[in-house]
Structures are given as structure tokens and as C-alpha cells.
Amino acid sequence: MMLLCTSNVLFGQCSGTLGDPIIKKDFGSGTSTFGPALTNGETNYGFIAGSPDDGQYAIVKSTAGLNSGWIQNIVNHTPNDPNGYMMLVNANDVPGIFYQSAVNGLCPNTTYEFSAWIINVLRNPGIKPKVKFSIENNGVNIVPPLVTPDIIEGNASNWIKYSLTFTTPANLGNITLKMTNENPGGRGNDLALDDITFSACGPSLTPSIGGSNATFTSICEGTDATFEFKTEVSPGVYQDARYQWQINTGSGFSDLDRETSTTLNVRFQNAARGVYQYRLLAADGANISAANCRIAGSPLTVQVTPRPIANIETLAPICAGNAIQLRASGGTTYKWTGPNGFTSTAQNPIIPNATTAMTGNYTVNVSANSCDAAATINVRVLPAVLPAVNVQSATICEGNAIQLVASGGTAYLWQPALGLSDPQAPNPIASPTETTTYRVRISNSACTETVEVNIKVNKKAFADAGEDLKIISGHSVSLNGKVSGEDFTYYWTPADYLDDPTKLNPVASPPTDITYTLHAISNLGCTNGVDEVFVKVYPKIVIPNTFSPNGDAVNDTWNIPAASAFASPLVRISNRNGQLVYESKGPFKPWDGKFKGKDLPPAPYYYTIYFNQDFKMFSGWVMLMR
Template identity: 55%
Template sequence: MCNLLKVLLSSFLVFLSTITFSQQVCNGALGDPVININFGSGTSNFAAPLSTANTNYLYVQDSPDDGEYTIAKSTNGMHNQIGNGWHQIPNHTPNDPNGYMMVVNASENPGIFYQTNISGLCPGTTYEFAAWIINLLNYSGKKPNITFTIETTAGAPVGKYNTNDIEDGPTPKWIQYATTFTTTNQTDLVLKISNSGPGGIGNDIALDDITFRACGPIITSSVNNVPSNISVCEGNSGNYALAANITASTYVDAVYQWQSLTGNIWTDIPGQNTTQTTVNLTGAAIGSYQYRLITAERQNINSVNCRVASDPLTITVTAKFNTIASNNSPTCIGSSVQLSATEGTTFKWTGPNGFTSTDKNPIISNTQFDMAGDYTVTATLNGCASTSTTTLVVLEPFLTTSFTSVETCENNPITLFASGGISYKWLPSESLSSSEIANPIANPKETTTYTVTASNGICSETATVKVIILKNAVADAGADLKALNGYSVILNGKVTGDDVSYFWTPNDYLDDPTKLNPKATPPFDITYTLHAQSNAGCLNSTDDVLVKVYPKIVIPNSFSPNGDGINDYWTIPATEAFTNTRVKITNRYGNLVYQSNGVYKPWDGKFEGKDLPSAVYYYTVYFNEDFETYSGWIFLTR
């Protein structure tokens, strides 16, 4: 689109004799656009600036101020004060959210803010110029007053069209301004758009979709004498008469050409050069076929810039269709049956006992056995008739259901059973594989009563089934225990489940292995296993507990390191069971005389290799975190 905005500078002066310029829209047929300036489209919020040949305003990628413009998708964020700013609007181009528009903030000095060259015009041809403009102010301010001027490339004035004041207000409104003019011998002109008032508080506009198109006579077209588009059925298409009535023509030597649309391109139909023609669509594929008549002065008929076209005539070949008949049976005697057809605009139903209906989905009320049987429908769509299709209505007596209570182990899914319906609804649904089938798989965590509603479409019946959950046997031997040799501990066994038995292994040093809380008196470390067994056939379970047995702690309070081989060392027998014993011995003044960390080394009554005198000494002994630190006195005698 940027190429359309470039000014085509002429190197010679075109002589202008006379051009008539009227302030009105074209009342006849229009041609394809000579120019269509919509400022392009893109992914970014702002487009590149226009050529300096198009405008002398200053380009910004922001909210334009006086004498500035931008090319943007919308005015969102531009002077967006509520009641004292601009309307927040998108561009005008239909069906193009990525399209751009020119946003103009008028200069303090009125003048031209946009211009472009128009080339390829035909002499003696009427053209319509049109542009869409919106006053951006959302409050009362200076009113834009836009003047469109057409000149020769040499600058000679041709004519002007003025919009007068474009009103502002709380509601934004795009307005199309259009006018027509007729050339004599000119092919190149210049369009100039200027703002007649100064900028300041107001006089701000957006401009979009500028078009120049040839304007011709009024053309009224028809197909098979029908002044509108028509549809035909696949396989029934044939010859179609196209006709165009031309009125108010100003052409001196008018010629005509019928065209058909191929893809997006209008193509001449060879030899079809009158206002009437015939097209043959025998065997045509499904789809739309479009035709139009173009007309112009004889010398201009081959120029797309100089001819006009009728509105397209469309012949739509519609696919054959088949409506599908159905109903909601089987259902109960005495209830209603809904017949249904899938497609069509008109319908004709027939059935048993002289049944007829023209409804799409008729209802048979208060059904009886003699109303069962085949029902047939024929439909039409876009004038095409479908083949007849049939649906069988089945009437049944009320259904029956039966259920019983069932038992199952925890986490052991069980299949529920229902029959007699064509649809089912189970509640609650959370623990079911499906809530809408006859035989869902249930896996509840707790005993649950399920309700099922079985239905054949109209009749329904509700029943219940109770699923009793037998809990699995679960053993809990409790936390590990600690004991001193010769002492007893109580095992803290627990079991859960339905109909559970239990016992301990091994049974060594237990007062009763069949109790949950037996007394254990082991002489050494031992692991006991609690067995929980489900008498209902559910899962069994085991759990272990360790009883850690420590030796009995005896700390002597005297020894005699005199070298006679008897009681020469202060020995603590229990330290053999500990790997990180910490022993400290002090004299009565608190001075450290002996220390052992790790594997205990018996004390020989010496300090720094010398015998200590007979006296009372004081000790602390740390075995591990399971025991408090022991303290006391020792009598050393020699």
C-alpha cells in the first residue's frame, strides 16, 4: 500500500480545459478502485512515516501534537483523558484489525496535511472520490473543516469539496465524505486534503480508506428474471439467463462485457458483449458462481480504471442432502415419542394409523402399542428434496431392576450390575469408573450405598446397592524400644481392620505372644514382628519393632592401684557395650587428673605417669544419648 502513497512527480504540464465537479456520491454503478489508500496493515502498533511528498506534517510514533501525525492501528493511549481528550478507536478498514489509519493533529496554521497523485484516469469519465473521516474529540472544541482539492499536476485548480464542520461529541462516528467529477482529457491529477481551521484545542481527525472509482449509469441485473441471487440443486443445474438493465447512461458509445469470477479475479467471458447472456452450469460442482456486467465508453472498456460494473449475480449450486430420521424410543406405553429430522426447511412425516406431520420434530403423545412401527420423513432444503428416510419407533412396558448388597475388601474394586435400561445414572459418582454405564467398577474407600436410575428414555426406575468395605489388616508394632539388661518393656502393638487376628514372632522372652501388648524381657537386642491377619480374606500386614538392650551399668567406688594384681585399675564393665564413652576424673579441687574419650581405658590411679595419693576423687561418665551422665566419687587407696 505504501506504493499507492508515493507522489508520482510529473515532468510535464497537462493542459486543463474543463472538469465539472459536483458535491454528491455516485448514484450509479462503480468501478474497481483506481486508488484505495488504506495506509496498509502490519503487526506493530505504528507504521512507517509517509513520504514527505505526501505530507509536510511531522511524523511521531506517539500521540501527535499540533502539526504532527502518526500512522497507527488505533488511538488507544493517545490523549486518552475521559471527557477532555480523544476517542479511543480502531482503524476504519472493514475486517482488518491490523490495518492502519492516518491520525492528524491540526497545525496552528491551516493548510494541506495530505496529498497524493492520481494517475491512469480516462478522459470523459465520471469518477467518485470518497474518504472516511472521524472527529477524534470526545468534548466540545474546535471543529475540523476539511477541504478536498483536485488539481492538475501543474497545480491548476480543478475543484473543491468541503465537509463543513465535523461535529464532535461523546460518541465516535466515522463519516464517509464523497463527491463526483468528470474528466475531459486529463489522465493525471493531484488530490490535496487540507484543514481549513487552526489547531489548538480540537481540530483533530483520523483519515482512512481513500478511494477513486469510476462512476457510471445505474445497472439493475437479474438471473432468470429474478433480481437477486439464486440457489439450485446439485445435478439439477442447467442454463441460466443473465440480464442487465442500463439506465441514466451518459456514455456516448457504450460497450459491454460479461465477466465471471475465477478465484479473486474477474475474467471476461469471450463473445458476451451485450446486456444479456446465458451461462451453462450443467454438471457444475458444488459452490458459488458469480457474474457481472462491465460497461464504459468504447475506448475505455479495457481499462479497469475507466469502467464500471454491476453488482455480482451469484448462482449457488447446493449439495444434495439427506435428512436423517430418528426418535427417542424405545419408550414406555403411555409416554411421548419425539421424532427428529436433521436437515431441511420443510418436512413431511408419515407413519402408522395414518400419522402425518409437517413439523421438523413432531411429538407422538400418549403412545399405544399400535403406534409402534416405521415413521418416514421427506425434507426440502434450498428447493432440493431429500431422499426419504425411516426411523423405527419401539414401545415397551416399564422396565425392572434388581440389586443386592455386596462385600469387598478395601482397595479391591468390585463390579456393580444393573439391567433393563438404555441409559444409567449412578450416584455418588466419585469412586466409580463411570457413572453412566450399566456395570461400572466401584472402588470406594468406605462402605457406600449407591443409587442407580435406569431409563429407556422416558421410563425410569431407581434402586440401591450397598457396597460394604472390609478393611485390610494393618499391623503397627510401635516405636523402637530400649531396655537395660534384666529389665522388661511393654510392646506397643496396634492392629486395625475388620475381623483381624494377630500374634508376635519370635515368641522368645515374651510373656504372651498372642497379646497386643506383651511384656518383653530380652537379654540382648532383638527385633519382634507383629502379624495382623484378615480372617475375611483381605490383605495381611506385618510390622517390626527393635528392642535395644543395654548392659546393667555398675560403677565401682574404690580401687587400690598398689601393684598386687588385685583391683589395680578402676574399671567400668558396662563401657564394653559403648563405643564413645567419655570419662572425666577430678580431685577435690576440681583439677582434671584423668580423661578418656571413645573406647574406655581403665584408670591406673596415675596422673602424668606419677602415682596419685590416696584420696577421694570425683567422676562423670557419659555412655550415649540414651543415658543421663553418671557422676559420683571414687576412693583411691594404696
């Protein structure tokens, strides 16, 4: 063992090589701000998922947002673990155990290293942390404990590694590792711990490939190669040094049978892709078979690099005059060859203005990581399409059709398809309802040209005479005519009782029922439109307010002349007490002033009259006189 002090290391350091960690306490990782408490017996400090007070600890990702007296941006020490946790301790006034762990499966008379990374978290001067590392065998210290000096304040990167190296006794019992607080708490003595490890310690192992200082090499997939791996072992440490080579192909290291010297020869035949790691284990005597009692050299790595896959995009036939776009992938360098002496070192070369003479095979050689591969593609350059159509533009009436004819290719596609009999035919029938520009794509399987044909649609004249109308004799009404289309004239027939038959909304004053017809005439030769409107003329309604049924043949009945114009008027008459004395349903019958065949006395009587849905209910009184 030797004691060293540098800017970030203070330890009784293992001067040789360490074995795989028997204990590796990095406090885990996660997405939450705070991690879980330690298991029972690992510490006698109290756990809190927050900012710890004296005698408490927290498992945290960072000091940010905790005690304002601490450096706020300290994160865990574990390399390449941004979500890792560390143990943050606010030391107690009396010595306490920060961390302890029992270790089993050790070998007697074997050297081990106990280490941890520690940082003072105080922003300003205060009581400085001091930590004691102890190794106990059945509760008795094996070696004098290592007590760190006062750990001074620094910055967020001032993690320091402290180590204690020791040799287990021959009477090996229960080994316990302890880290305890040596300074009082209160104003300071706050620290963080991370990456506590315990490993076997032995001689220095210096691995190499082929006698050089290299520890990494690579070969191409499918090749044959032989390598000599060698590990130099510093002498004078083990009395009966023994060795074992191991291999790791991705699922962890495992022993290589009968490979127990410091040199290993490995032959690859038709090498399969992957990463192959080899390392030498060393131990004293039979300890070579005990995982907790041996050391492990740094791995020697052979990477079998997959040969690049020379990918070439499948090219459709190229139309003469267009560019040939070659595309390849899978490597870092590219070399192309092709017809007419074509060469290129571009990954995706472009050959402009293609001609049919450029038809042929194009080959690319792809290289990556000193490995290469080749691929070939056949490129066809076809003659260009010469498109033609029977009309560039035409005019039709709405509802009519026109045949469109395209030529120059072997396949056709008209768009939009709306109004076409067959959008994939070279000669579809077009019946658009609106002015439309058709585009026909003419192709010969590779070359494509597009031509436009404009079909103007003249709208037919359309007439809408409006809803049927109703008026009372002597009144007038405006006709609600509407006409649509393109370039049209219009008029009404008959012109009788209209103020102007050439207006869309003439005023009609017919004395009797009449039907008017609106004519819409297309000036473009398209279909004309006609529509009718019926005007119902009701007679003027006059309701008498007196009659005298005395048999003198003058005004003997209560008669409403206009009622005869309605199919089923409803007339009801009641006396002043509300008693119904007369009712007429269906064709109107004049009232003779009787009720149940007997004359009613002179008096006012009250009526309600419903003619039809076109009139509101009439109500009033009539005087019966004798």
C-alpha cells in the first residue's frame, strides 16, 4: 500500500490493478429529484426526501434548490450518468456512520481497496468534513483507519477520491467496511458521497495487442485474421501467480478453456461482425477461481466491422433530356463507373441531359472502416414523349359534351376526372358543368409530358317564377322572378294586368285567378328556361252588421257574399251569454235568425269566421232586428 495526495486523490491507493468491484455503491439513477432511502443497516443517519438537517441524509441528483449555504450546481460523480443520484449528508454533532457494508466471499491473505468519492458542499468557510475509513474483522480493525484531512471548500467539480488498501488476515471472519464522521456538525461539515467501491488489489497488468501499446484493433467482416494478446504482469506480488483469459461478446465476460498463460493467440475465420473483448485475470494460487479474490486487466478489443452494404436506389427508366440521379449509401467513400467512360467519386452523382446512349450498367464501390463492397444498377434512357391534343380550348353549352383526343404516348391520365367518361382513355367524352381546365399526362412508361385543354361552359338560361301568390281582389302583388345563366333576355306572359312584362319583378293586378309564365332566353344558343307562377285572387270580404228576418223579403238573412268563394269556411254565432246559436261548416249557408227552428229575439249576436289559412280569424257582432 502507498499513501498519495494529489489535487483530486488522497488515498492508500492500490498501486497495481483492481478486480471487478465486489461493492459498487453509486446510489442508482432515476427521473425523480430524490432517490430512495438506503437499506436498513447501511447508515445510522435519518433519511429525508428533501434538504437534510443535522444528522440527516438525502439521495439526490443535484444540490440545486436545497440549502442556500451549499454550492447549488453539484451533481453526482458517476461518469456518463446524468440521471444518477449521490448521497448528500448534513453531519451530526457526534460521530456517526455515513455508510457501512458487510462483505462476504473474501479470501484470506488477499489485498483489497476500499474507496469513495467525497466533496465538501459548503459555499463559504465553515466546519470542514473529515471522514474515517475503517476495515473491521469480527468487529476489530484490521489496519489503522484512514482519516482524511479536513476536506476544504471548493467548487462543484471538487470531487476527491479517498482510498484505503489492506490485506485480509489468515483468520478471516466477518469483514465490515465503515465510513464515519470525525468532525462535529452545526455550522458546516456537510458533504456528498458517491461511487463507493470495494475491489481486490494485485500487481500491475499491462495488456497489449501484437507487442504494441495498442489495446484496440478492427478487421472486416468475413475476413481471416490472427492476433497475439499479451499481458505484462509486475513481479514480486503473488507467490503463486495464476492466470485466466476471458472473452466478452456482449453478454459479459466468461472463461476461455485452458487459456491460463499471459499470452493468448486468437484466430478469426470468416469473422462475424461484433465486438470481441479479451482480458486476463490474475490471482494468487487457488484464488484464481474466486471472483472476489482476483484482479482483471483492461480489455483488449477486436471490432469486426460489418462490410458496407452498397445500396443503390432502383431507378425507373429515365426520359431523354432529364438528369440521371444516381444514389448510393452504406459507406464513407464512393467510386462510380459507367457507360461512355463515366466516373465519379460523389455519393450521389447527377448526370445532366441524359441521352439514349447513356443506357447501361453503373457500378459503385463503397468503402467504410477499411472495408468495401460493390453494387451495380442498370439505367435505361428512353426517348422523350411528343404530346398532342385535338383542341387547346373549346366552348360548349351547359349539359352538352365534347370529345377530347390526346396522342403521343402509351398511357394517359386526365385530371380532374370530374365530367369525364374515362379519365384514363386517350379520347374521353367531357361533360363539365363548369368552365374547366383539363390536364392530360401523356407517358410511355417513363417519359411524361402534360398538356392543358380549356373547356368553357356557357350556362343555360334558367327561369324561376317564384312561389305561388295570393291577393284580395282590387289589390296588387310583385312577381318574384329570378333568372340565371350567361348572356340572356327574359319576359313574362301573358302581359295582362302587369305594369311591365320585361321586368323580373313586375307588379300584377289581376281581377281573377291567373297563371303567369317567366321566359329566360339564352343569347348564346343554349337551352332556354321557363317557369310558372299562379296568382290566386280572393273576392273582397264584406261582413254585414245588421239584418231583419221579418219576412218582408228584404235583408231577411245574414249573408256574406264572399264566403261562396271558399270551399269550407267555418262560421259560429253566439248570444251574449256565449251560447252557440248558429254554426256553418262546409259551403256557407246564410243565417235566418233562428235557433233550433225558433226565432231569436232582437239583440246583438257575436260571430267568428275562419275562411282558410290565408286569412286571419274574423270576429265581430251583428244586430238582429225584428
